[in-house]
Amino acid sequence: xxxxxxxxxxxxxxxxxxxxxxxxxxxxxxxxxxxxxxxxxxxxxxxxxxxxxxxxxxxxxxxxxxxxxxxxxxxxxxxxxxxxxxxxxxxxxxxxxxxxxxxxxxxxx
Numbered sequence: 001x002x003x004x005x006x007x008x009x010x011x012x013x014x015x016x017x018x019x020x021x022x023x024x025x026x027x028x029x030x031x032x033x034x035x036x037x038x039x040x041x042x043x044x045x046x047x048x049x050x051x052x053x054x055x056x057x058x059x060x061x062x063x064x065x066x067x068x069x070x071x072x073x074x075x076x077x078x079x080x081x082x083x084x085x086x087x088x089x090x091x092x093x094x095x096x097x098x099x100x101x102x103x104x105x106x107x108x109x
Contacts, residue, residue, distance in 0.1 A: 004030045005050040010040040010066065011084070012058050020053060020084075037061025041069060048076055056085040 007029045011017040017033060024031045032049060034040040038060040043049070052070065056063035067083065070076045 004028055006030045006032060006047075008032045008034060008040060008043055008049040008052045010034045010037070010052065010058065010063065011055045012036060013055075016055075016086075024053075035059075037063060037066045040066050044070060044076060044079075048079060051080045051082065053082045053084055056083060 007024055009017060009020050009024065009031050011020065011033075012035050017035070021031050021033065032043055034043055035058075037058040040052075040054070040058075041061060044052070044066075052066075054063050054066060056067075058066070063083070063085070067081060070079055070081055
């Protein structure tokens with residue numbers, strides 16, 4: 001049996017992170033967690049995941065910086081990044097465009 005794919009979940013809100021962890025684990029993914037952008041960058045550098053779920057409004061280092069770092073490095077630019085944020089953010093459009101070639105879907109609650 002193949003090892004499960006790894007997803008790095010980067011979210012500072014404990015409840016939202018718990019919800020994503022449950023859903024992704026139930027779907028069969030191995031979930032690594034980071035509460036801030038600095039920790040996320042460390043995880044990505046040490047052991048690049050198969051995919052990243054990324055909140056933009058993070059403490060210490062913002063999700064925008066994490067996204068730019070992932071997209072800007074040859075050894076990580078292939079990693080799919082799902083940007084999830086609950087805040088209206090004028091930089092979110094720039095983050096979407098920075099994710100080069102990905103599809104975006106906006107959902108308003």
